[in-house]
Amino acid sequence: xxxxxxxxxxxxxxxxxxxxxxxxxxxxxxxxxxGMGTCGIAAGAKDAFGAIVDAIASKGLTNVLVRQTGxxxxxxSEPTVEVVAPDMPAVIYGNVNADVARExxxxxxxGRKLLxxxxxxxxxxxxxxxx
Amino acid sequence: MAxxxxxxxxxxxxxxxxxxxxxxxxxxxxxxxxxxxxxVQVVRTGCLGFCEKGPIVKVLPEGTFYVCVKPEDAAEIVxxxxxxxxxxxxxxxxxxxxxxxxxxxxxxxxxxxxxxxxRNCGVIDPEKIEDYVARDGYKALEKVLFExxxxxxxxxxxxxxxxxxxxxxFPTGRKWQFAAAQPKxxxxxxxxxxEGDPGAYMDRSTLEGDPHSVxxxxxxxxxxxGASKGFIYIRxxxxxxxxxxxxxxxxxxxxxxxxxxxxxxxxxxxxxxRFGAGAFVCGEETALLQSIEGNRxxxxxxxxxPAVKGLWGRPTVINNVxxxxxxxxxxxxxxxxxxGIGTETTKGTKVFALTGKVNNSxxxxxxxxxxxxEIIFEIGGGIRNGHRFKxxxxxxxxxxxxxxxxxxxxxxxxxxxxxxxxxxxxxxxxMDETDxxxxxxxxxxDFTVDESCGKCAPCRIGGRKLLNYLKKITxxxxxxxxxxxxEAICDAMNKASLCGLGxxxxxxxxxxxxxxxxxxxxxxNERKCRAGKCAKLVRYxxxxxxxxxxxxxxxKCPAGAISGTVRQPHSIDQTKCVKCGACxxxxxxxxxxxx
Numbered sequence: 139x140x141x142x143x144x145x146x147x148x149x150x151x152x153x154x155x156x157x158x159x160x161x162x163x164x165x166x167x168x169x170x171x172x173g174m175g176t177c178g179i180a181a182g183a184k185d186a187f188g189a190i191v192d193a194i195a196s197k198g199l200t201n202v203l204v205r206q207t208g209x210x211x212x213x214x215s216e217p218t219v220e221v222v223a224p225d226m227p228a229v230i231y232g233n234v235n236a237d238v239a240r241e242x243x244x245x246x247x248x249g250r251k252l253l254x255x256x257x258x259x260x261x262x263x264x265x266x267x268x269x
Numbered sequence: 270m271a272x273x274x275x276x277x278x279x280x281x282x283x284x285x286x287x288x289x290x291x292x293x294x295x296x297x298x299x300x301x302x303x304x305x306x307x308x309v310q311v312v313r314t315g316c317l318g319f320c321e322k323g324p325i326v327k328v329l330p331e332g333t334f335y336v337c338v339k340p341e342d343a344a345e346i347v348x349x350x351x352x353x354x355x356x357x358x359x360x361x362x363x364x365x366x367x368x369x370x371x372x373x374x375x376x377x378x379x380x381x382x383x384x385x386x387x388r389n390c391g392v393i394d395p396e397k398i399e400d401y402v403a404r405d406g407y408k409a410l411e412k413v414l415f416e417x418x419x420x421x422x423x424x425x426x427x428x429x430x431x432x433x434x435x436x437x438x439f440p441t442g443r444k445w446q447f448a449a450a451q452p453k454x455x456x457x458x459x460x461x462x463x464e465g466d467p468g469a470y471m472d473r474s475t476l477e478g479d480p481h482s483v484x485x486x487x488x489x490x491x492x493x494x495g496a497s498k499g500f501i502y503i504r505x506x507x508x509x510x511x512x513x514x515x516x517x518x519x520x521x522x523x524x525x526x527x528x529x530x531x532x533x534x535x536x537x538x539x540x541x542x543r544f545g546a547g548a549f550v551c552g553e554e555t556a557l558l559q560s561i562e563g564n565r566x567x568x569x570x571x572x573x574x575p576a577v578k579g580l581w582g583r584p585t586v587i588n589n590v591x592x593x594x595x596x597x598x599x600x601x602x603x604x605x606x607x608x609g610i611g612t613e614t615t616k617g618t619k620v621f622a623l624t625g626k627v628n629n630s631x632x633x634x635x636x637x638x639x640x641x642x643e644i645i646f647e648i649g650g651g652i653r654n655g656h657r658f659k660x661x662x663x664x665x666x667x668x669x670x671x672x673x674x675x676x677x678x679x680x681x682x683x684x685x686x687x688x689x690x691x692x693x694x695x696x697x698x699x700m701d702e703t704d705x706x707x708x709x710x711x712x713x714x715d716f717t718v719d720e721s722c723g724k725c726a727p728c729r730i731g732g733r734k735l736l737n738y739l740k741k742i743t744x745x746x747x748x749x750x751x752x753x754x755x756e757a758i759c760d761a762m763n764k765a766s767l768c769g770l771g772x773x774x775x776x777x778x779x780x781x782x783x784x785x786x787x788x789x790x791x792x793x794n795e796r797k798c799r800a801g802k803c804a805k806l807v808r809y810x811x812x813x814x815x816x817x818x819x820x821x822x823x824x825k826c827p828a829g830a831i832s833g834t835v836r837q838p839h840s841i842d843q844t845k846c847v848k849c850g851a852c853x854x855x856x857x858x859x860x861x862x863x864x
Binding site: 175 | 271272275277280310312313314315316317318327329330380382383384385387388389390391392393394395396399400402403404405406407408411415470473474477478479507509510523524525526528532533534598623624628629630631632633634
């Protein structure tokens with residue numbers, strides 16, 4: 139990759155920001171985000187990740203992006219998974235084992251309902267989004 | 270068709286015992302009766318925290334937070350909030366919330382956390398530099414390189430009031446100022462990622478979740494002090510953090526955000542990783558520098574301070590991971606913004622690894638000045654299994670224990686020092702009445718004795734002596750004279766040790782002696798451990814009056830120490846008993862006790 143100039147960095151920032159807000163540009167309007175810090179992985183985040191990817195493939199869903207992130211801070215409920223879907227509030231699910239992961243795909247992603255029993259509270263406001 | 274509104278009803282243990290499930294059912298009935306089942310979903314959640322004020326109802330998307338909601342309140346919530354879109358003020362956690370709902374800023378007042386350091390943790394993909402850039406990443410670096418002189422950067426950090434988050438709390442700007450004032454030439458910027466306190470994982474999580482923030486901050490610091498080379502000293506026990514740092518450094522180099530002539534500014538800076546083998550003493554800055562140079566990690570006397578004479582004799586600034594993760598935000602939002610958060614002497618936030626006997630353990634970030642009560646009972650959801658709070662331990666092996674009377678002390682460097690503990694790097698371990706303070710002190714001394722580098726006598730010999738006394742006391746052989754001797758050793762270690770590790774190693778003993786002397790005296794005079802932790806002092810017995818002869822305890826006992834016939838009182842063979850306490854927790858009749 140070529141080295142960035144100041145302008146190129148700014149352009150890259152704008153483009154990525156736009157890509158994130160214009161979710162349907164890539165036809166992927168749902169994001170499933172799995173917390174994969176050491177703690178999450180130790181608690182089984184890789185199983186959850188695998189189950190989500192498999193469930194999405196077996197249901198033939200093409201609009202879902204599965205990605206990893208670091209620790210969400212909810213150690214008491216690892217593994218944690220956040221689902222961001224259009225017209226629905228973004229929520230974090232806790233204690234997501236492979237079974238719960240499949241239920242999340244079934245109920246939240248496909249059924250567009252929040253799943254009972256696993257929602258955790260988001261720990262704080264986002265200082266970057268709230269600028 | 271998606272729902273338009275969601276009522277989240279807490280289904281945690283505390284809330285369900287407060288009838289939250291009945292509440293949820295009532296809400297569902299009310300919504301159905303109002304003909305809104307298609308529009309509103311009632312969801313039972315996991316524990317939302319705030320167990321003290323349960324049952325909790327949270328309304329999404331607006332984020333209204335209702336507390337202490339009873340099943341009979343359901344009708345009002347449906348009638349007012351769901352149907353008419355008006356909040357029910359009497360059920361709000363904080364009535365100020367009612368105004369913010371209509372205002373542009375919807376800040377949840379019940380939330381005690383405020384995330385500066387952890388702003389990207391759990392949000393971005395740490396292995397994608399684009400994710401970081403999109404969230405204003407490397408914007409602070411742009412500003413610094415193109416709009417600020419190095420002295421302006423130092424000034425900004427100085428004015429922000431940021432202090433070292435490694436534990437000691439030295440003003441970061443002052444450190445930078447010293448190094449910047451040294452004559453031009455090779456200087457170094459070092460990130461201390463040698464997190465070693467038992468129970469602490471803040472830095473690991475930050476590096477795993479947001480590695481670029483540390484890289485960006487180090488580059489900014491390099492520009493400010495005139496360094497062209499940086500090292501991150503990280504323990505090899507953190508393989509995932511190392512992997513993510515390696516990925517991040519590679520990406521930053523490819524894009525020219527590290528290396529020669531960054532963004533065409535003419536400034537060059539590069540970062541290398543150095544792995545530690547996990548010695549606790551290498552978190553001490555002079556020992557850390559020795560270790561980077563390839564020598565045995567041992568502290569040396571200061572001055573000269575590393576800012577004057579550090580790595581290979583050159584001026585070196587050493588900052589902790591958490592300190593650095595604050596830097597880009599301070600540059601972007603300005604020192605005024607940052608210094609508006611926190612207390613008089615301590616600005617900004619602190620990340621804690623909240624663990625121990627608390628319901629919701631977690632990686633949390635709170636503004637300085639938050640009280641322990643808010644952290645433990647609101648964010649942490651209180652003490653597990655209905656036990657009582659006994660003490661909190663902060664600062665790891667260098668810190669102390671905080672008893673219940675200080676639960677309402679606002680946390681900052683000064684207030685914690687005043688009550689005999691330290692801020693430390695951020696481990697916060699909560700204890701209940703089943704924890705023995707002498708045993709805790711022994712645990713920490715065992716750790717520091719193991720980790721002492723052995724260079725100076727007060728730490729090497731004093732630590733060992735203290736540990737021996739603590740073992741003697743927990744074995745039931747201690748005397749009051751031992752306690753007096755321990756106090757003298759604590760003082761000597763504190764005054765005469767070479768480095769911070771030795772000077773503070775006696776803190777766990779000192780603070781437990783200060784607040785829990787009665788328990789030490791019980792151990793030595795009555796040979797009693799009220800928590801039931803010191804095995805040699807505990808004796809389990811069965812009350813024949815209460816025992817129904819159900820045989821549960823005999824079946825649970827792993828040592829086969831309990832005997833008796835069905836429906837006859839049982840007894841414990843003390844010579845076989847291993848004092849595990851399984852019998853006591855199994856007995857349904859309260860017939861077994863320890864003393």
